[in-house]
């Protein structure tokens with residue numbers, strides 16, 4: 001088992017992934033990146049040299065590696081007060097000017113955030129009027145998101161969050177249970193397009209009225225956060241909204257003066273300048 005990794009080895013790994021596979025982790029926050037690499041060596045019982053060899057010689061290993069490297073922790077209605085603000089302030093604000101609109105979930109992980117949004121929109125009676133784009137770098141986690149299937153034993157927290165969100169019904173009304181798993185109603189996702197997209201290397205692919213990128217930039221250093229926030233600014237229509245995670249900020253970034261704070265507590269910003 002590897003006990004520690006020096007900076008030179010971390011650099012070798014990031015350079016190799018970049019040159020061979022086109023994923024750029026060079027500006028990810030060093031401490032969490034290092035923890036994840038150590039975790040992979042432990043899980044797969046590999047030394048650093050054998051990990052580098054595997055990455056060099058087995059291209060098929062890259063998706064499994066990325067799945068372990070990225071932090072996919074997520075919940076339905078994570079931070080329930082955020083979802084109440086979405087329902088009571090932000091989406092009504094968008095509806096003042098648009099009957100139909102687009103939402104981009106950037107870094108959607110296994111899809112709990114997208115299911116939450118779909119339920120919220122359904123309860124507002126506007127699910128059919130909204131196009132959702134759910135993207136992530138990690139293809140394995142995207143497959144999970146598409147299946148909308150989760151372990152029943154993990155639903156307690158989601159149910160509690162839904163109650164705190166003050167949803168209209170019960171979360172159980174949206175899924176059926178089979179063999180220890182819950183499968184959400186596929187109709188919730190009829191307007192959702194799932195696609196692989198890398199926030200670091202990828203181009204902007206659409207203009208949106210609302211972008212949710214929560215608990216993703218926390219793994220980036222400030223330089224990368226700045227670059228990604230520029231992309232979000234470009235991807236938003238004027239007067240569109242950007243929602244970030246509770247521990248994230250855009251106060252110091254280059255595009256900060258092009259946004260207004262829409263809700264300070266819940267970290268929601270409104271684009272006011274192109």
Ligand SMILES: C[S@@+](CC[C@H](N)C(=O)[O-])C[C@H]1O[C@@H](n2cnc3c(N)ncnc32)[C@H](O)[C@@H]1O
Nearest residue numbers: 070071074107109136137138198199200214215
């Ligand atoms: C902690 S999860 C956040 C999930 C959800 N947004 C939430 O707040 O619950 C972070 C997700 O960001 C994704 N991610 C990390 N780097 C990315 C990148 N460069 N491009 C797109 N997604 C990325 C990871 O694969 C992971 O699924």
